[in-house]
Amino acid sequence: MPQLFNAATNSYARGSLMAFASLPVLAILVGMTLSRHSPNTRQNIPLEQPVPFSHKHHTIELGIDCRYCHTSVETAADAGMPSTETCMSCHQHIWTNSPLLDPVRQSYAENKPxxxxxxxxxxxxxxxxxxxxxxxxxxxxxxxxxxxxxxIAYKSRTLFMSWCLECHREPEKYMYADPANKELSPREQVFNLYVKYQKDASRHSLSGMEMNLIKGAEQHALSTKEGRELVKARGIKKEQLTDCWICHR
Ligand code: HEC
Ligand code: HEC
Ligand code: HEC
Ligand code: HEC
Ligand code: HEC
Known part of the structure; x- marks a missing residue:
């Protein structure tokens, strides 16, 4: 009787079995890669909005504070989104004919957010x-x-768990200090994103560091020692920040 299977068949069989067994793993890996790919996490992609609202225009150029529109950011879990009334407090008087503001006027008239x-x-x-x-x-x-x-605003961080943890592990690396003075007054500095620009009539009189601040480029790096002191001074409970229950309660 002729041989039905030659010697190589064995290794084919083994190979295909292994390939088959690794399929789910492969599917998970591909799935994870795809779901974390920027079109899905929508990182760095300005998305279409009902009104082409410009943060640059309203904040740096007009000097409106973040808290004027995101009113609960200091006091609540949610930052809060501006109501139509907030927009209309100015746009009842400014750009009243701009077609770009049609949806705002319509929302106001119909009382629909x-x-x-x-x-x-x-x-x-x-x-x-x-x-x-x-x-x-x-x-x-x-x-x-x-x-x-x-x-046009876009999401600029992944918001993955690993991203949160990077800071929760070593918050001293991410604390902000005013580059102009190393005196650390954290609360006031949070909103000090562009006041310097407003104070100076022209951007040319700004130092490179101040310019970086406006552009949101990474802030003044503290030395490890300064950072640790800051974390302590602010009463940050670093030891607990990586516990699962902090974020999953
Ligand atoms: C004049 C009102 C106004 C001011 C001032 C303002 N914002 Fe906004 N913000 C909006 C509106 C309207 C949206 C929704 C449209 C958009 O995403 O651009 C928004 C969206 C956002 C979002 C995205 C929200 C989301 O969907 O995840 C962030 C983050 C944000 N603002 C941060 C800031 C920061 C930081 C400042 C200060 C530097 C600021 N805003 C100042 C009106 C404002
Ligand atoms: C430690 C990170 C962190 C900081 C600091 C932060 N945000 Fe957010 N922000 C987030 C996350 C995460 C979300 C999504 C929240 C959710 O899904 O509930 C968010 C959502 C928002 C939104 C959408 C509405 C909402 O509340 O969900 C706005 C507006 C916003 N942030 C504005 C601001 C402003 C203004 C500041 C500074 C004063 C700020 N954020 C500081 C992480 C941050
Ligand atoms: C404190 C006053 C103020 C508030 C509040 C305000 N704006 Fe404005 N907005 C302005 C001014 C001033 C301009 C135009 C200035 C210029 O053209 O130089 C403007 C311009 C605009 C434009 C551009 C119009 C065009 O035709 O180019 C849009 C769109 C806009 N705002 C939307 C909004 C929305 C949406 C809100 C509410 C979330 C809002 N604004 C809140 C003052 C304000
Ligand atoms: C850039 C640094 C940074 C990032 C990024 C960051 N955090 Fe935090 N987080 C902190 C600091 C600092 C504290 C304050 C700790 C304290 O008060 O002792 C904190 C505290 C918290 C707390 C504790 C709240 C409480 O009630 O005590 C939660 C929950 C939390 N963060 C969730 C998140 C989540 C979820 C993300 C990611 C989406 C995130 N954080 C990203 C720095 C950060
Ligand atoms: C600083 C906040 C933070 C802490 C601490 C944290 N997580 Fe998460 N976790 C998140 C965020 C944000 C997400 C959603 C985004 C993502 O999936 O990456 C998440 C998602 C998850 C998921 C869903 C699976 C996934 O990867 O999408 C699991 C499971 C999980 N966390 C388990 C844990 C465990 C176990 C711990 C403790 C060792 C922990 N987490 C601590 C913020 C946190």
């Missing part, structure tokens, strides 16, 4: 709180990039 496209979101099972971070002196720019320099 504008539905903005959401950029940043953590899953339901994650607890996040703005006020805690703001009160310990974490700047908006650490988590949102240089919003004050964006024409």
């Amino acid at each position: 504008i539905v903005w496209t959401q950029l940043n979101k953590v899953p339901e099972f994650v607890y996040f709180n703005h006020s805690v971070h703001i009160n310990k002196g974490v700047s908006c720019n650490q988590c949102h990039g240089a919003i004050q320099d964006m024409q």
Whole structure:
């Protein structure tokens, strides 16, 4: 009787079995890579909004404070989104004919809020709180990039767990200090994103460091020692910050 299977078949069989067994693993890996690819996390992509609202225009150029529109950022979990009335407090008088503002006027007339496209979101099972971070002196720019320099806003951090943990492990590396004076007054500095620009009539009189501040480029790096002192001075409970229950409660 002729041989039905030659010697090589064995290794084919083994090979294909292994390939088959590794399929789920491969699928998970591909799935993970795809779901974390920027089109899905929508990182760095300005998304369409009902009104082409410019942060750059309203913050750096007009000098409106973040808290004028995101009113609860210091006191609550949510930062809060501006109501149509907030826009109309100015746009009842300014640019009253601009077609770009049609949806704002319509929302006002019909008493229906504008539905903005959401950029940043953590899953339901994650607890996040703005006020805690703001009160310990974490700047908006650490988590949102240089919003004050964006024409159309985009999400600029992944908001992955690993990203949160990077800072929670070593908050001393991410604390903001005013580059001009190393005296650390965290709370006031959080909103000091572009006041220097407003004070100076022209950008040319700004130092490179101040310019970086406006652009939200990484802030004045503290030495490890300064950082540790700062974390202590602010009463940050570093030891607990990586416990699962902090974010999953
Ligand atoms: C005049 C009102 C106004 C001011 C001032 C303002 N914002 Fe906004 N902000 C908006 C509006 C409207 C949106 C929604 C449209 C958009 O995403 O651009 C928004 C969206 C955002 C988002 C994205 C929200 C999401 O969907 O995840 C962030 C982050 C943000 N603002 C941060 C800031 C920061 C930081 C400042 C100060 C530097 C600031 N804003 C100042 C009106 C304002
Ligand atoms: C404190 C006053 C103030 C508030 C509040 C304000 N704006 Fe404005 N906005 C302005 C001014 C001033 C300009 C135009 C200035 C210029 O052209 O130099 C402007 C321009 C605009 C433009 C550009 C219009 C065009 O035709 O180019 C849009 C769109 C706009 N604002 C939307 C909004 C929205 C949406 C809100 C509410 C979330 C808002 N603004 C809140 C003062 C304000
Ligand atoms: C430690 C990181 C961090 C800091 C600092 C931070 N944010 Fe956020 N922000 C987030 C996260 C995470 C979300 C998504 C929250 C969610 O899904 O509930 C968010 C969402 C938002 C939103 C959308 C509305 C909301 O509340 O969900 C706005 C507006 C916003 N942030 C504005 C600001 C402003 C203004 C500042 C500074 C004063 C700031 N953020 C500082 C991480 C941060
Ligand atoms: C740039 C630094 C930084 C980043 C990024 C950051 N955090 Fe924090 N977080 C802090 C600091 C500082 C504290 C304050 C700790 C304290 O008060 O002792 C804190 C505290 C917290 C707390 C404790 C709140 C409480 O009630 O005590 C939670 C929950 C939290 N962060 C969630 C998150 C989540 C979720 C993310 C990511 C989406 C995140 N943080 C990203 C720096 C950061
Ligand atoms: C500083 C906040 C923070 C802490 C601390 C934290 N997580 Fe998370 N976790 C997140 C965020 C944000 C997400 C959602 C984003 C993501 O999936 O990366 C998440 C997602 C998850 C998921 C969903 C699976 C996934 O990767 O999408 C699991 C499981 C999880 N966390 C388990 C844990 C465990 C176990 C611990 C303790 C060792 C822990 N987490 C500590 C913020 C945190």
